[in-house]
Amino acid sequence: MNCIKCNAEVPERNINIHEDIVICDACGIKFSPSDTVKNYSKGPVDLTNPPKGIKVTKTAGNLMVIINIRSWTSVFWIFFSAILSVVFVLLTMTFKMSEMALHIIGVAVALIFVWVQTLLKMFGRIELKFDNHIGHFFIGVGNLGLKKSFLWRDIRSMEDELLQRKRLLDLDGEFASRTLVLRGIKNISFMVALNQDKRNYLKTLILPFIINAKDRE
Numbered sequence: 284m285n286c287i288k289c290n291a292e293v294p295e296r297n298i299n300i301h302e303d304i305v306i307c308d309a310c311g312i313k314f315s316p317s318d319t320v321k322n323y324s325k326g327p328v329d330l331t332n333p334p335k336g337i338k339v340t341k342t343a344g345n346l347m348v349i350i351n352i353r354s355w356t357s358v359f360w361i362f363f364s365a366i367l368s369v370v371f372v373l374l375t376m377t378f379k380m381s382e383m384a385l386h387i388i389g390v391a392v393a394l395i396f397v398w399v400q401t402l403l404k405m406f407g408r409i410e411l412k413f414d415n416h417i418g419h420f421f422i423g424v425g426n427l428g429l430k431k432s433f434l435w436r437d438i439r440s441m442e443d444e445l446l447q448r449k450r451l452l453d454l455d456g457e458f459a460s461r462t463l464v465l466r467g468i469k470n471i472s473f474m475v476a477l478n479q480d481k482r483n484y485l486k487t488l489i490l491p492f493i494i495n496a497k498d499r500e
Contacts (some may be wrong), residue, residue: 286310295466298440328487334480339488348488350409352422352475357404364401367394409473415495420471431471435496438467441489443482465489 286293291309298305306313333339338349371390402424410421413435420431443461463482465471477485 286312286314295440298442328483330484330488334478334484337481337484345412345414346488348409348411348485350411350473350477350481352403352407352409354404357401360397360401360404364394364397367397403475409475413492415492418471418492422474431469433465433467433469433471435492437469438465438471438493438496440466441486441493442466444472 286305286307286309289307289310289312291307293305293307297308304313304315330339336351338351340347340349367390371387371394374387374390403422406424407422407428408424410419412419416435418433418435420429420433422429442464444464445461461482462473462475462477463485464473473485
């Protein structure tokens with residue numbers, strides 16, 4: 284989380300979601316993380332009206348949040364993946380493994396990463412299923428992907444995270460460079476660029492569960 288005044292990074296020890304207060308070491312300002320969500324929203328966050336690409340359902344005492352991460356940019360990723368695949372095949376056919384081992388391994392790793400990103404852009408989704416005590420996170424395609432479980436009482440803070448310095452085109456054709464991360468014993472990163480409306484909606488939805496878990500301790 285960054286300071287709302289000087290934009291310095293605030294250390295986790297200074298973020299107290301239970302007391303709803305953040306203290307910046309750099310400039311000394313104190314501010315509320317929940318108010319920050321409201322201030323950066325275009326207006327009050329309506330939890331009954333999720334942003335485009337987010338679906339929320341209630342089932343048997345659980346909340347299920349599904350974020351569609353499919354994108355028209357998959358066309359670019361397919362093209363890029365095909366080119367990289369051709370380069371990899373040419374390298375393996377032209378040179379002996381002993382001569383180009385490091386280069387071939389490097390291209391192979393990049394190729395795997397690119398195809399994973401391509402599949403996510405074509406068919407991917409994020410699922411967050413939780414109740415008042417425990418949550419389950421999934422990002423992937425079909426039943427294949429990364430899965431994590433966590434307890435709300437183990438989550439210390441919730442913040443935006445810069446994916447990379449270059450701004451990324453997000454799923455709605457707007458520019459975004461940040462995703463959402465739940466910091467705790469297990470860090471839960473949403474890992475893909477989410478625009479401000481999506482992040483604010485998710486923060487408003489999730490924050491009460493973190494606070495309530497701390498209240499029960």
